[in-house]
Amino acid sequence: MSVLELCDVVKRYGAGPTEVVALDHVSLAVEPGELMAVMGPSGSGKSTVLHLGGGLEAPSTGRVLVGGRDIATLAPTGLAALRRREVGFVFQRLNLVPSLTAAENVLLPLEFDGVRGREAARRAGEALEAVGLARPHDRFPDDLSGGEQQRVAIARALAGRHQLILADEPTGSLDTVTGDLIIELLASQCEAGTAVVLVTHEPRYASWADRVVFLRDGSVVDEAAPAPPPERALAAPASAPGR
Amino acid sequence: MHTGYVSVRLGLLALLDDADMYGYQLKSAFEARTGGVWPLNIGQVYTTLARLERDGLVATSTRDGNGEGGGDGGEGGRTADDRQHVYSITAAGRRELADWFAESPAEGPPPRDELIAKVLLAAAGGSERALGVVTAQRTALFAALQARRRALRAARAAENGGGNGHGAGDGEPEAEGEAGGDEALAAALVQDALVIRAESELRWLDQCEARLLSRRSAGASTRRST
Secondary structure, eight states: OOSEEEEEEEEEESOGGGOEEEEEEEEEEEOTTOEEEEEOSTTSSHHHHHHHHTTSSOOSEEEEEETTEEGGGSOHHHHHHHHHHTEEEEOSSOOOOTTSOHHHHHHHHHHHTTOOHHHHHHHHHHHHHHTTOOSOTTOOGGGSOHHHHHHHHHHHHHHTTOSEEEEESTTTTOOHHHHHHHHHHHHHHHHTTOEEEEEOSOHHHHTTSSEEEEEETTEEEEEEOOSSOOOGGGSOSOOSSOO | OOOSSOOHHHHHHHHHHHOOEEHHHHHHHHHHHTTTSSOOOHHHHHHHHHHHHHTTSEEEEEOOSSOGGGGGOOSTTOHHHHHHEEEEEOHHHHHHHHHHHHOOOOOSSOOOOHHHHHHHHHHTTOHHHHHHHHHHHHHHHHHHHHHHHHHHHHHHHHHTTTSOOOSSSOOOOSTTOHHHHHHHHHHHHHHHHHHHHHHHHHHHHHHHHHHHHHHHHHHHHHHHHO
16 A cells, blocks of 8 residues: 555645646655655645645645545544654754754654653654764754754654655755765665655755656656666565664 | 877776786776776787887786786686786886876867757757657656666665665775775775766756746746737
8 A cells, every 4th residue: 555645636726817736637656665756846846745745735636645544534633643643754944943952852743642751762862873963962953063953853753653754855955975864864764664755856865766756837747767676575674763 | 189088098007007917917907996887808908008018108028837916817818828928017108197197187169968969959949849858868867877876775785794774874894805995996986976977967957947947938928928
């Protein structure tokens, strides 16, 4: 079963003469363990795909299925639970809480989800280790470099052990060495079975993907995948955050 | 005088600058040093050596019996000849090599790149056609780049002893031995170059797409306003 499925989705913003069609009959499926990159010029609908996939917005027509469930059928509490439990977000703007330390930022969504005390602290610590954040982990976002902040944001997405991670330009303003590391981290999550949708305009990072989907004017114009199919099924299961 | 591509001639001089070698050793060393991407024909090695010798850039000496490098031969009848001729670089050869390392790439018109030509010629036939070409070229280039990335990752995972290869740091195994390390470095440098070249072509295609789209919408709005 696909982790995320968009079935003939149309998304319009506005109405009448100012109406913009962000997605125009798009169908996509993301499988467990797959790293899918979405590329396209600005305004092509890349971010809309992520917003729909994360249940942040609803399609105008068509269906969005996360883990096989149509998000249109979920009550607001169900939708909130889905966003929290099943989907991890890594945004270009990091959305770290400035008054919380790195570790607390990672802990926060775990606590919302009922993971408490030692278990939560252990998972947060493991996730921060996995992304290679230098200690101490009780530093505040303002004291971290851009790359470190992005690592925290990714750790936060990893700690929740989601089946789907949606990443919007996660390499934003990072240098290429740090950017590579961030993408490699996401790719290693896929080896553990997580599906990742990566929006990027950098071929460098998109080339890590199993599949690259190109959008233009709200439609999928093409897909690129290397000749041999992915062999994720053979990957070792023991690759949760940490070692 | 050096045009466009690196000649085997300079490659062999560079190798001989490090150590005297037999013909077959030169072939293997050239391939190892260049990451295995430019396989050499042994015949080409001997003709090049003959020319280098004629030009006074290398000298040969004869060694009898199995030289120290003898373990290397054994392939297809070349050994008899091999055993006798050891090549070494001359002072003139060293000068030639130093000049080449110091020389900067020649300025001139850009090479007639096939990808650039395709897009330019398609653009003359209208935005839609050019966008089609850009899309097709980009997809093909991407697939090749993805395959290369995948091969790189697999190689790295194998190198790291089958671990799943994540975690911080580059964790290069150090106990590889100098020669093996050199070869791995060469291979990594070549792969980097190929990946970066593909990236730059992809980036250019994205730029083409953006320009073509903005021209198309500018065209559409002038049409609407008239």
